[in-house]
Amino acid sequence: MLTLIGRPLPQRPVMMLHYTLPPLLTFLVLFVACVQPEAGTLPPDTPDVDLSDTAEDASEPKDTSAPEDVSDDDAEAIPDVQDTPPPEPWPCDPELDLNDRRYRHLHGLSDAQIQRGLLNMVSGHRALYYSTARQHLMNDIEPHDDGSIECAYTGRITEPDGSTTPDGFNTEHVWPQSRGADQEPPRSDIHHLFAVDGGVNSARSNHPYGTTSCSGNSCPWHENGSERGPSTDGRDPVFEVRPEFRGNVARAMFYFALRYQMPIEDREEAVLRQWHCEDPPDDYERNRNDLIQMLQSNRNPFIDRPDFVDNFDSFD
Numbered sequence: 001m002l003t004l005i006g007r008p009l010p011q012r013p014v015m016m017l018h019y020t021l022p023p024l025l026t027f028l029v030l031f032v033a034c035v036q037p038e039a040g041t042l043p044p045d046t047p048d049v050d051l052s053d054t055a056e057d058a059s060e061p062k063d064t065s066a067p068e069d070v071s072d073d074d075a076e077a078i079p080d081v082q083d084t085p086p087p088e089p090w091p092c093d094p095e096l097d098l099n100d101r102r103y104r105h106l107h108g109l110s111d112a113q114i115q116r117g118l119l120n121m122v123s124g125h126r127a128l129y130y131s132t133a134r135q136h137l138m139n140d141i142e143p144h145d146d147g148s149i150e151c152a153y154t155g156r157i158t159e160p161d162g163s164t165t166p167d168g169f170n171t172e173h174v175w176p177q178s179r180g181a182d183q184e185p186p187r188s189d190i191h192h193l194f195a196v197d198g199g200v201n202s203a204r205s206n207h208p209y210g211t212t213s214c215s216g217n218s219c220p221w222h223e224n225g226s227e228r229g230p231s232t233d234g235r236d237p238v239f240e241v242r243p244e245f246r247g248n249v250a251r252a253m254f255y256f257a258l259r260y261q262m263p264i265e266d267r268e269e270a271v272l273r274q275w276h277c278e279d280p281p282d283d284y285e286r287n288r289n290d291l292i293q294m295l296q297s298n299r300n301p302f303i304d305r306p307d308f309v310d311n312f313d314s315f316d
C-alpha cells in the first residue's frame with residue numbers, strides 16, 4: 001500500500017487532494033528554492049558564453065582571410081605600380097639601384113604623397129627599453145664583420161665586451177637628447193644611436209653639425225678627421241664629422257626628422273644634404289639598417305633609397 005508520511009493514502013479523490021496538495025506545494029517551493037542557487041551559479045558558467053565566443057573565434061579564419069583579400073587588392077595594384085616609370089638616377093650615386101621592391105608603391109607619386117608614404121613606413125616601430133637598445137647597439141648592431149666596433153667620429157677601434165660601455169665607448173645620440181631625443185621612443189631608437197668614444201661624445205655634446213672654418217690643429221677640438229669649431233656659415237661652434245661617416249650622420253638625422261616630425265635648422269640641413277651626397281650608403285650601413293629592422297620593425301628609408309631626400313624640399 002502506498003503511504004504518505006507514514007499514513008495510509010486515502011482512496012477518495014477529495015481526501016486525496018486534501019492530503020496531496022500541501023506536500024506538492026511544499027515540493028514545488030523546495031524545487032524552486034533548489035533551482036535558484038543553481039541559477040546563482042550561472043556566473044561561473046558564463047565561460048560557456050565565452051566558449052561560444054571562442055567558437056566564434058574559431059570561425060575567425062574567415063576574418064583572417066580579410067588581410068589576404070587586402071593583399072589580393074595590393075596584388076591587383078602591382079601591375080599599375082610596375083607600369084609607373086622608375087625614378088631618375090640619383091645624381092650623387094648614379095649606379096644606385098632605385099627599384100627596391102619595398103618602395104615601388106611610391107613610384108610616380110607626388111612629393112607630398114611620398115612623404116606621407118615614408119612617414120607611414122617608419123612610424124609605429126617596436127620601441128625598446130633604453131638599456132636593451134644600448135646593449136644591442138654595442139654588441140649586435142655596431143660590430144663589423146671582424147667583430148670590432150668603430151667610433152663613429154674618430155674611427156678608433158675596439159672590441160665589444162658584452163657591456164654598453166666597452167673600452168670607454170658609450171652611446172651617441174646623433175639627434176641630441178637635449179634637442180628632443182630625451183623621451184621614449186626617440187631616446188632608444190637605434191637608427192640614430194652610434195657607438196663613440198666617451199671623450200668624443202662629450203666633445204660633440206649637443207652642438208649642431210656643420211662645416212668648420214678652421215682645420216685640424218687650428219680647431220679648438222679635432223681628432224682623426226672630425227673637428228669642432230666656428231662654422232663657415234656663422235655658427236659657433238659646430239661639429240664637423242670625418243668624411244667616412246658624415247653621410248651616415250646625415251641619413252640618421254633625416255630619419256629622425258621624418259619619424260618624429262621635428263625640424264632641422266636650415267643651415268644644418270644644408271650641410272647634411274651635402275654630406276649625404278658626398279658619402280652615399282655602403283654595405284656596412286645597409287647591413288646595419290637590416291639588423292635594426294629585425295629589432296624595431298622599421299627601416300631608415302634614406303639608406304635604402306637616398307634619393308628620397310630629394311622629395312623633401314626641407315625637413316621642417
Ligand SMILES: [Ca+2]
Pocket residue numbers: 243244245246247248279280281282285
Ligand atoms: Ca659612410
